Amino acid sequence: MQVHKYDVVIVGAGGAGMRAAIESGQRAHTAVLTKIYPTRSHTGAAQGGMCAALANVEEDNWEWHTFDTVKGGDYLVDQDAAEVMAKEAIDAVLDLEKMGLPFNRTPEGKIDQRRFGGHTRDHGKAAVRRACYAADRTGHMILQTLYQNCVKHNVEFYNEFYVLDLLTVDEEVTDEDGTTRTEKRTAGVVSYDLASGEIHVFQAKSVVFATGGVGKIFKTTSNAHTLTGDGMALAYRAGLPLEDMEFVQFHPTGLAGLGILLSEAARGEGGILRNADGERFMERYAPTIKDLAPRDIVARSMANEVREGRGCGPKKDYVLLDLTHLEPEHIDAKLPDITEFARTYLGVEPYTEPVPVFPTCHYAMGGVPTTIDSEVLQDNDTRVPGLFAAGEVACVSVHGSNRLGTNSLLDINVFGKRAGIAAAEYAADADFVELPEDPTRGVEAMLSTVRDGDGGERVAAIRAELQETMDANMQVFRSETTIKEALGIIENLRERYKKVQIQDKGKRFNLDLLEAVELGFLLDLAEVMTVAALHREESRGGHFREDFPDRDDENFMLHSMLYKDPEAVTEGTQGIRFETKPVVFTRYEPMERKY
Amino acid sequence: MSTTTEAAEPASTVDLPESTGGGITTFDITLKVRRYIPEFSDEARWDEWTITMQGTDRVLDALHKVKWELDGSLSFRRSCAHGVCGSDAMRINGRNRLACKTLLKDLDTSEPITVEPIKGLPVEKDLIVDMEPFFQSYREIMPFMIANSPAPSAERYQSPEDRERFDDTTKCILCAACTSSCPVFWTDGQYFGPAAIVNAHRFIFDSRDDAGDMRLEVLNDKEGVWRCRTTFNCTDACPRGIEVTKAIQEVKTAILTRAA
Numbered sequence: 001m002q003v004h005k006y007d008v009v010i011v012g013a014g015g016a017g018m019r020a021a022i023e024s025g026q027r028a029h030t031a032v033l034t035k036i037y038p039t040r041s042h043t044g045a046a047q048g049g050m051c052a053a054l055a056n057v058e059e060d061n062w063e064w065h066t067f068d069t070v071k072g073g074d075y076l077v078d079q080d081a082a083e084v085m086a087k088e089a090i091d092a093v094l095d096l097e098k099m100g101l102p103f104n105r106t107p108e109g110k111i112d113q114r115r116f117g118g119h120t121r122d123h124g125k126a127a128v129r130r131a132c133y134a135a136d137r138t139g140h141m142i143l144q145t146l147y148q149n150c151v152k153h154n155v156e157f158y159n160e161f162y163v164l165d166l167l168t169v170d171e172e173v174t175d176e177d178g179t180t181r182t183e184k185r186t187a188g189v190v191s192y193d194l195a196s197g198e199i200h201v202f203q204a205k206s207v208v209f210a211t212g213g214v215g216k217i218f219k220t221t222s223n224a225h226t227l228t229g230d231g232m233a234l235a236y237r238a239g240l241p242l243e244d245m246e247f248v249q250f251h252p253t254g255l256a257g258l259g260i261l262l263s264e265a266a267r268g269e270g271g272i273l274r275n276a277d278g279e280r281f282m283e284r285y286a287p288t289i290k291d292l293a294p295r296d297i298v299a300r301s302m303a304n305e306v307r308e309g310r311g312c313g314p315k316k317d318y319v320l321l322d323l324t325h326l327e328p329e330h331i332d333a334k335l336p337d338i339t340e341f342a343r344t345y346l347g348v349e350p351y352t353e354p355v356p357v358f359p360t361c362h363y364a365m366g367g368v369p370t371t372i373d374s375e376v377l378q379d380n381d382t383r384v385p386g387l388f389a390a391g392e393v394a395c396v397s398v399h400g401s402n403r404l405g406t407n408s409l410l411d412i413n414v415f416g417k418r419a420g421i422a423a424a425e426y427a428a429d430a431d432f433v434e435l436p437e438d439p440t441r442g443v444e445a446m447l448s449t450v451r452d453g454d455g456g457e458r459v460a461a462i463r464a465e466l467q468e469t470m471d472a473n474m475q476v477f478r479s480e481t482t483i484k485e486a487l488g489i490i491e492n493l494r495e496r497y498k499k500v501q502i503q504d505k506g507k508r509f510n511l512d513l514l515e516a517v518e519l520g521f522l523l524d525l526a527e528v529m530t531v532a533a534l535h536r537e538e539s540r541g542g543h544f545r546e547d548f549p550d551r552d553d554e555n556f557m558l559h560s561m562l563y564k565d566p567e568a569v570t571e572g573t574q575g576i577r578f579e580t581k582p583v584v585f586t587r588y589e590p591m592e593r594k595y
Numbered sequence: 596m597s598t599t600t601e602a603a604e605p606a607s608t609v610d611l612p613e614s615t616g617g618g619i620t621t622f623d624i625t626l627k628v629r630r631y632i633p634e635f636s637d638e639a640r641w642d643e644w645t646i647t648m649q650g651t652d653r654v655l656d657a658l659h660k661v662k663w664e665l666d667g668s669l670s671f672r673r674s675c676a677h678g679v680c681g682s683d684a685m686r687i688n689g690r691n692r693l694a695c696k697t698l699l700k701d702l703d704t705s706e707p708i709t710v711e712p713i714k715g716l717p718v719e720k721d722l723i724v725d726m727e728p729f730f731q732s733y734r735e736i737m738p739f740m741i742a743n744s745p746a747p748s749a750e751r752y753q754s755p756e757d758r759e760r761f762d763d764t765t766k767c768i769l770c771a772a773c774t775s776s777c778p779v780f781w782t783d784g785q786y787f788g789p790a791a792i793v794n795a796h797r798f799i800f801d802s803r804d805d806a807g808d809m810r811l812e813v814l815n816d817k818e819g820v821w822r823c824r825t826t827f828n829c830t831d832a833c834p835r836g837i838e839v840t841k842a843i844q845e846v847k848t849a850i851l852t853r854a855a
Contacts, residue, residue: 036674039768042680044679102762106755141765152739278609280607509720510670
């Protein structure tokens with residue numbers, strides 16, 4: 001066991017982690033631990049843009065952006081956080097430009113902007129050009145630019161280091177009124193070096209989780225194989241809550257059957273959706289902004305067209321994204337990558353043929369609860385001293401029950417920067433927390449259980465069954481029946497996981513072992529997700545219950561907070577405690593959500 | 596490259612052509628993979644599996660099928676699985692490709708499909724190579740914007756034409772397919788290699804950057820651009836369609852024509 005000591009340890013090197021590292025690295029002794037090389041992170045797969053009310057091509061202001069974010073999230077957004085994000089969006093874009101990001105430009109040389117779903121002028125009057133972009137590879141440019149600036153600032157990376165445990169210690173705290181309670185503090189993390197199989201302990205004053213999402217819980221997903229919810233699961237296992245995990249975004253336009261993302265920019269640039277009758281069906285579901293309605297609405301409309309028999313193809317199981325009325329030069333200039341995906345993976349020529357598409361699991365709105373300064377919460381009010389989170393792993397909550405397109409690239413930049421600054425500032429005044437006795441015990445036990453298991457259950461078989469039941473029962477339409485079906489299967493798979501057996505018994509690059517560990521994360525989070533979905537007997541944003549089709553503000557205008565707790569029972573499930581947290585309102589009263 | 600033109604409003608209903616989609620086709624392939632597991636043997640070997648795959652499957656799907664169902668020790672890197680993260684560059688039937696972008700149906704499935712690690716970088720295990728020498732060359736060309744003038748309070752302006760000048764080389768995903776296809780790199784590991792030059796090009800031709808001369812000086816080194824023998828392997832290998840050899844030629848020209 002090797003022990004390292006840093007002021008700040010950042011876990012994850014996607015957009016949020018590297019944006020944090022650029023800030024923290026200039027202020028404090030910082031290390032970044034990442035399970036894949038930084039430039040492999042899934043930020044690079046984001047396509048369409050990053051919204052900020054620069055008003056470079058038409059009138060706009062950040063208050064409209066705030067409103068759109070709140071309404072887009074179906075009013076479950078914490079409005080103070082949305083204000084911070086929309087206001088700081090402008091500097092976030094300018095920061096990236098100064099770091100060298102090659103944005104597309106207007107004829108005058110300013111950063112160009114285009115339309116995106118749910119982003120409107122003057123509180124919903126019409127679609128607005130707010131998304132700053134670089135063709136349809138904006139995420140790629142952000143990831144490369146942030147990595148370039150990490151190289152510039154000599155950020156210290158530990159590549160292919162998996163973090164498998166968050167070390168916390170319980171401290172007795174005496175409040176002003178003399179009462180004492182127990183509080184968790186951060187001591188560091190335990191990491192596994194993929195190349196050697198050695199375990200490393202990183203003692204740190206501040207730890208920043210920037211580990212991304214959990215899309216691999218579903219079969220059809222735009223997410224990378226590596227997005228297995230590691231940070232969420234580690235926080236949960238350490239006794240910290242997870243917030244709003246029932247809310248998952250299904251992106252409307254995944255390549256049919258494959259789930260590969262085709263950017264909403266395709267519709268921002270004028271593309272439209274059609275059913276088997278050739279009808280532009282979004283005119284019926286969202287008469288004002290049609291195909292540029294928010295993703296939850298478009299995804300549900302598509303699934304409904306298929307359900308009512310107007311799907312396309314031999315199985316009538318997808319709809320079409322039609323770009324054929326756009327000029328090929330326009331497509332080449334603005335959407336080169338996604339049209340290449342259609343050609344490469346489906347053999348479809350988007351100039352002349354509509355592209356088969358269906359919703360694909362894309363983004364987790366929920367995650368580890370944080371304050372607007374990216375500090376992780378251990379209950380509704382109490383921070384975990386020294387623990388921070390930013391990006392998809394976190395729930396600030398700026399996305400509420402449905403994230404608007406482009407707001408994730410914005411989230412990672414605004415809150416990644418805030419997390420990096422906050423972590424370094426905290427470390428400047430804090431002392432190291434003494435490591436728990438035998439800090440690697442938990443990880444060693446977990447790894448040896450998997451390595452020595454001989455029960456004959458295969459990781460891939462359990463994972464495939466999990467993903468299939470999630471697709472079948474927890475996608476855009478849910479009901480008590482389907483959720484219970486999924487939960488029953490998940491409980492069964494959790495039992496089978498105890499008998500998992502792997503084949504690779506070596507120490508070097510043992511991805512067989514790590515895939516088994518990641519499956520454990522997925523199973524924990526699938527259970528949390530389904531229990532939260534069962535509890536929320538209403539429909540809001542990405543969570544649609546056929547048995548409760550309306551939003552119910554009276555009973556459910558609340559964030560869900562789920563804790564691992566062996567004593568507790570929630571919705572018949574042993575081991576999970578359910579609590580709620582109020583939503584923060586500033587200026588917007590909930591209204592019916594129409595587009 | 597910037598337009599704010601309005602597209603005409605598309606028709607509410609159109610007649611669609613008859614669907615050409617058919618049922619899912621399946622076929623058998625033989626996958627032949629170069630294995631090397633130094634913990635257990637100093638010798639590399641070939642393993643073969645015959646497996647049934649589907650019409651839209653890629654080489655990565657075949658590798659996963661083996662790893663997940665037949666031999667869990669088979670080791671390779673992958674992440675996004677659709678050609679944007681750059682993890683899974685490998686030598687497929689003797690050519691550098693991304694496994695996730697190479698459809699099986701586009702290969703000759705009557706013969707075994709061979710998969711080997713990319714060449715010129717030390718093999719760690721099976722298809723996994725040590726990427727550190729590759730990233731070392733990348734870091735040496737100073738792959739970040741260096742602007743001498745103080746940053747403006749708002750954005751720097753750049754004309755669409757100036758932005759277009761270096762567009763091609765911004766597409767690089769650092770997968771190393773180009774560098775590890777280069778015969779010069781195979782015999783001389785000190786050569787910067789195409790990917791580092793591509794990333795230097797991205798800044799040298801960016802009108803906002805002021806350190807072009809410094810980068811050109813780095814690449815004027817004996818291990819720099821002059822080692823390039825314009826075999827075009829790199830251009831053929833690039834999964835992003837970057838005209839790598841052209842970019843290298845432009846850097847050579849820039850060195851020759853720069854102000855003394």
